Amino acid sequence: MGDQLLVGVNGASGRMGQRVAVLVYQDPDLKLGAALESDTSPALGKDVGEVAGIGPVGLNITSELTDRVDVIIDFSLPAGLVKIAGVCAERQIPLVAATTGLTPEQRNEVLTASQTTPLILAPNMSVAVNLMMKLVREAAHSLKNTPSGVDVEIIERHHRFKEDAPSGTALHFGEIIADEMGQTEHVHGREGRPGPRPVCEIGYHALRTGDNVGEHTIVFGMMGETIDLTVRGHTRDSYVYGALMAAKYLTTQKAGLYTMADVLGLN
Numbered sequence: 447m448g449d450q451l452l453v454g455v456n457g458a459s460g461r462m463g464q465r466v467a468v469l470v471y472q473d474p475d476l477k478l479g480a481a482l483e484s485d486t487s488p489a490l491g492k493d494v495g496e497v498a499g500i501g502p503v504g505l506n507i508t509s510e511l512t513d514r515v516d517v518i519i520d521f522s523l524p525a526g527l528v529k530i531a532g533v534c535a536e537r538q539i540p541l542v543a544a545t546t547g548l549t550p551e552q553r554n555e556v557l558t559a560s561q562t563t564p565l566i567l568a569p570n571m572s573v574a575v576n577l578m579m580k581l582v583r584e585a586a587h588s589l590k591n592t593p594s595g596v597d598v599e600i601i602e603r604h605h606r607f608k609e610d611a612p613s614g615t616a617l618h619f620g621e622i623i624a625d626e627m628g629q630t631e632h633v634h635g636r637e638g639r640p641g642p643r644p645v646c647e648i649g650y651h652a653l654r655t656g657d658n659v660g661e662h663t664i665v666f667g668m669m670g671e672t673i674d675l676t677v678r679g680h681t682r683d684s685y686v687y688g689a690l691m692a693a694k695y696l697t698t699q700k701a702g703l704y705t706m707a708d709v710l711g712l713n
């Protein structure tokens with residue numbers, strides 16, 4: 447069909463990239479236009495559909511973008527995202543950037559792409575998680591003047607294969623909360639005798655077990671009562687559905703930096 451959007455997927459043979467390939471293939475408005483991997487990937491030259499478990503779709507995995515695409519969805523590694531962001535910037539291809547664990551320098555490099563092309567750089571594409579970000583901001587705002595003080599701890603659970611910790615999503619929850627409540631310290635786990643807990647810190651706790659696709663709990667602990675806000679992924683497709691919405695959204699926008707809140711109408 448001529449009016450289908452051509453989607454390129456970066457990190458095509460990874461856990462997320464495979465699901466992007468499958469759900470793009472199943473979406474009548476979308477068509478796979480490129481499947482990209484690193485230049486050392488054992489998946490190079492293989493049909494992306496075979497790799498993703500749906501049988502051949504007639505598109506091989508490559509390390510360079512040679513074909514025309516309307517938008518790129520990236521779930522790769524920081525170096526892979528930096529590379530594809532440069533390509534997108536140069537060719538003015540909208541980019542949905544989902545990779546986490548970037549250094550501040552890598553993040554700045556990726557953000558530069560928004561000067562010439564539409565960009566979303568978001569640690570979490572899920573509808574539920576992005577709604578929870580809004581709810582957490584509201585909770586933090588409402589609780590910030592609680593007389594007895596509020597202790598905020600962020601607990602995240604992910605699969606044993608995850609490379610970065612804490613999750614990009616946990617760090618973003620922390621930014622939202624600190625923006626509202628003013629915490630200045632970010633503590634990752636505790637051991638020894640850290641002493642009484644100061645209210646000016648946010649604690650992060652990264653659990654890595656089995657095949658967990660992602661859970662985040664924000665604890666607002668007070669004297670006499672506690673609020674736990676939890677969001678749980680059941681499958682990786684929750685992230686992919688959001689990424690596909692973001693991809694469609696970006697192809698209608700001019701160059702600039704957009705958010706998942708823009709995509710989902712959560713502002």
Ligand SMILES: NC(=O)C1=CN([C@@H]2O[C@H](COP(=O)(O)OP(=O)(O)OC[C@H]3O[C@@H](n4cnc5c(N)ncnc54)[C@H](OP(=O)(O)O)[C@@H]3O)[C@@H](O)[C@H]2O)C=CC1
Pocket residue numbers: 456457458459460461462463482483484485486487488521522523525526527529543544545546547568569570571572685
């Ligand atoms: N924003 C969101 O909603 C979500 C973000 N993520 C993030 O997405 C990223 C990927 O997660 P996941 O799929 O589980 O990880 P995987 O390790 O399964 O997949 C990453 C893929 O990227 C490939 N890759 C490595 N280097 C490059 C490169 N230079 N160019 C292109 N591809 C490359 C890897 O290949 P090889 O194995 O050969 O190195 C691998 O196939 C992580 O940062 C994760 O945190 C995950 C889920 C949701």
Ligand SMILES: O=C(O)C1=N[C@H](C(=O)O)C[C@H](O)C1
Pocket residue numbers: 546569570604605608612613614615616659660661
């Ligand atoms: O690696 C993952 O799996 C995930 N990574 C993202 C993150 O680091 O926040 C998003 C999601 O939680 C799954």
